[in-house]
Amino acid sequence: MVGGGVAGLVAARELALAGLRPLVLEAWRAPGGVVGRHEVDGLRLDAGAESFATRGGVVAALADELGLADRVVAPEPHGAWVRLPHGAGPLPRTGLLGIPADPWASDVRRTIGTLGSLRAALDRVLPPSAGLGAPPAPAEVEGFAREGAPKPSTSPQTLDLGGSGGSGSGSSASAGATLGGLVRARMGRRVLDRLVRPVVAGVHAAEPDDIAVDAVAPGLSAAVRRTGSLAAAVADLRALAPAGSAVAGFRGGLHVLVDALVADLTARGGELRTSTRAVAVERDADGFRVTVESGGSRRVLAADRLVVATPRATELLAGVAPDLAGLHTDPGADVVLATLVLDAPALDSAPRGTGVLVARAVPGVRAKALTHATAKWGWLADAAGPGRHVVRLSYGRSGESEALPPDLGGLTDLALRDAAAVLGVPLAPEQVRASARVSWSQGLPVPSAAHRRTVERVRAAVGGVPGLAVVGAWVSGNGLASVVPDARATARSLTAP
Numbered sequence: 001m002v003g004g005g006v007a008g009l010v011a012a013r014e015l016a017l018a019g020l021r022p023l024v025l026e027a028w029r030a031p032g033g034v035v036g037r038h039e040v041d042g043l044r045l046d047a048g049a050e051s052f053a054t055r056g057g058v059v060a061a062l063a064d065e066l067g068l069a070d071r072v073v074a075p076e077p078h079g080a081w082v083r084l085p086h087g088a089g090p091l092p093r094t095g096l097l098g099i100p101a102d103p104w105a106s107d108v109r110r111t112i113g114t115l116g117s118l119r120a121a122l123d124r125v126l127p128p129s130a131g132l133g134a135p136p137a138p139a140e141v142e143g144f145a146r147e148g149a150p151k152p153s154t155s156p157q158t159l160d161l162g163g164s165g166g167s168g169s170g171s172s173a174s175a176g177a178t179l180g181g182l183v184r185a186r187m188g189r190r191v192l193d194r195l196v197r198p199v200v201a202g203v204h205a206a207e208p209d210d211i212a213v214d215a216v217a218p219g220l221s222a223a224v225r226r227t228g229s230l231a232a233a234v235a236d237l238r239a240l241a242p243a244g245s246a247v248a249g250f251r252g253g254l255h256v257l258v259d260a261l262v263a264d265l266t267a268r269g270g271e272l273r274t275s276t277r278a279v280a281v282e283r284d285a286d287g288f289r290v291t292v293e294s295g296g297s298r299r300v301l302a303a304d305r306l307v308v309a310t311p312r313a314t315e316l317l318a319g320v321a322p323d324l325a326g327l328h329t330d331p332g333a334d335v336v337l338a339t340l341v342l343d344a345p346a347l348d349s350a351p352r353g354t355g356v357l358v359a360r361a362v363p364g365v366r367a368k369a370l371t372h373a374t375a376k377w378g379w380l381a382d383a384a385g386p387g388r389h390v391v392r393l394s395y396g397r398s399g400e401s402e403a404l405p406p407d408l409g410g411l412t413d414l415a416l417r418d419a420a421a422v423l424g425v426p427l428a429p430e431q432v433r434a435s436a437r438v439s440w441s442q443g444l445p446v447p448s449a450a451h452r453r454t455v456e457r458v459r460a461a462v463g464g465v466p467g468l469a470v471v472g473a474w475v476s477g478n479g480l481a482s483v484v485p486d487a488r489a490t491a492r493s494l495t496a497p
Helices: 006-017 055-067 106-124 180-186 188-204 219-226 231-240 258-265 345-349 377-386 408-423 449-463 480-495
Strands: 021-023 037-040 042-045 081-084 087-090 247-250 270-272 276-283 287-294 296-302 305-306 333-344 356-357 369-373 388-395 432-440 468-470
Touching: 006 021, 006 258, 006 305, 006 480, 037 333, 037 432, 042 377, 055 247, 055 258, 055 480, 081 188, 087 106, 106 180, 106 188, 106 231, 180 188, 180 219, 180 231, 188 258, 188 356, 188 369, 219 231, 258 270, 276 305, 287 305, 296 333, 305 480, 345 388, 356 408, 369 408, 388 408, 408 432, 449 468, 468 480
Parallel strands: 021 270, 081 356, 305 468
Antiparallel strands: 037 042, 081 087, 276 287, 287 296, 333 388, 333 432, 356 369, 369 388
């Protein structure tokens, strides 16, 4: 197993359950990938992902198998906000990626205005194929009211999206209908720019016009065709989700899942080697020969089955799966997380709920999202105590080129200014108890139609080599709700008779 992130650990555990003795090779000094941890001001915090989507119940089921069922917790019910160039407003409490199930809900109207709700309500009378098939005439879509919302400042997309680019004129869902095209056609620009665009930037570090609908919202296209509207489709998918919040976490942090996976794997005879990097893969009559580097020396390991859980797979496996030559999946945007621990009693009231997603072009703000972690997670608020707060700001958007301060002090100053602006609360440097910086690369591939087509070609090339498989967010899609079932199914396919 090359790669000790969640996908690699889940797949390795599945192989151990089948009676095999998997060896997991992780290049970093600790397993978990983007589900990492660090300690800031005496608090053990998530250094990467801090929640998971509850759809399908797949992560909760894994947690139950690992003895973590009693540690699964829902976020506090404060709701989340969006910061726009003209002010702040709440995100829909009943929605999907910012798409409202009810355009007339009070929280939706507060953010997009009455004109925005009127435009979004047209979704109910448009043909089911609008935004998925042939688009309606422009007068049908945008002629209802020339909304005053500013157009997005981003330039047109750089990826081939199968004919459904920024104009929302995709020829068919199968040809690559984008989330941006679907929302723009059915609900208008205010919903897209004020709700969906900030959510997608925060969650996927991407633009809505760059991502395929079903890659980020499985089943949404089919639900639109079945129910006849986007709002009804969102309500339908939310109704199918487990009761409660659309996301959940673990008491103690999402990283406890990694600890439990490693403990379970080793108890079943598996082995994890950290600080061990795979540098080459060859194949002979007996199976695979993997050259690894650790501590400055190299050695060759033999295996009859090989699973690669890293985006480097197309490079690493080119010698054993020739059809991989020249294939490159989307690398995604580099993401930097700045964590601040603050003495700030003014934040006790959670003035912006559990967090804020930030639209582009907000004056004076570089962050794309802020998580008020002590407002979001009750267990963390208890650990921090009254008046001590943890906020985490995320930087790194698709197409963004301006560099961040290279030093922790400079990033801390920037994050503090952004936090004050986004939360609407004055914050002074002397209130910072501690700060930390974490950088991730290749952690969030843009789930575009072009990326999905490349993934299909990668899977086909790998599938032609007996005993070989690939797993990870780069092939399954972002988020544990996608990664976990794909890793389990892929591992089982290697042990099927």
